[in-house]
Amino acid sequence: MYNHYGNLATTVYEITKPVGTSLNGDIDYYSERLEGITGKILEAGVGSGRMLIPLLEEGFQVEGVDQSTDMLAVCRDNLDKHHLQTSLHQDNLTHFSLGNSTFEAIILPTSTFCLIENEQLAYQTLTNFYQHLKVGGKLILDLDLPFYPEVEESTTTSFTLSETEVITFEKKIISIDFLEQHIVYHLTYSLWRHGELVKTELQQFLLRWYGLNEFKLMLEKVGFKNINVSSDYEFDVMPTDSNQTITFEAWK
Template structure:
């Protein structure tokens, strides 16, 4: 069964840290996907758009992109970022499990491994079918995935940032469960906000991810009705995936006859 509503929550401190830690155009996936969709003249959907790290640069490039996210805190930041840049895209609070639009899209883009936040296999397969149904015939699904090697990682995560207002924001993450059968990892994060050396706010969040094998995801895309599946590694479209890649990028097409 998929996680409950308290998992992969991305509350207020997590959302604030996300923007500080991952400013616009800072990660290699954004430029990679911008190049892929240069001169793309059909509407694009970004599920789990977060606070707009990808969506805003796409809007600035003149692309027609919409997004949804289950976190109200992330969506509020996304709306603010878009408004500050002069845009008002179609944004809504929805989930992978049951998102719905009255129109179809020319492309669906899920960058930087956000698809792994669907931590249940059956739910992931249902989401792939929903993506297919929301694509125009000939439309393309582009998904970045982190592979199974991440399931073996046990490194604890401790980091800190200074907010624009001068507050100290800290994060401590500890792997609390690893399920090799379900290919699922669960990490508990403690987010804290400090003012003048005094703890002002603390939030606990549980993050769960399901990691995929390379051929497994090829088969999953085919089973969901996609065709022309291709995959590249390390944000380099010129080469095949390698075992050492942190990210693989899959592309698949909804056939014209489906």
């Protein structure tokens, strides 16, 4: 029933977040925090290459892994357009295995980690990251803090593809569970051609949140050390507001 970033969702993502689009300065921040790394880097949840391609153009050796085949197909097209090459892997972040490949850094921007459905899978993902890092390698990832939206919140947006085609995007909150620390959205992507509905994609979109101390303890339990917390892409600046983007950096 549900898609995970299918064709229509990927099209909307490309419209709203094309290659090189910096979200509140995240590309510059990640570039600065990766400075000095000359070995391989893995971008988990690479998507269509929004951050991957600028990092490659700066000279970093970045590979990508993502669950969505549609996203990876667009990423390959974007690599071709920019005359770049790298390895892309289609797999789930929880259990991907790249053989004997290890990395000097693994990055997971745009709070993608919050899409992992429960605590058990979150631990499995962090453990998988740890196992794919070289000794002395580091993990950098973003999180969103808890927020309290209105239960009635529902939005509809349209994206014009051509004179005859439009994609509408509807986002509804289905549930908020404060004990399980997550919010669930129902997303509907609809393609209209000459005013007629020709395709629909449904996506269940779960966002899980973590407290700062909670996530630090999770990283430590997996084996990470020298854990740093930053906010709004200002390194080593502790958050003061729950609406800020939180970035964790931890070392193996």
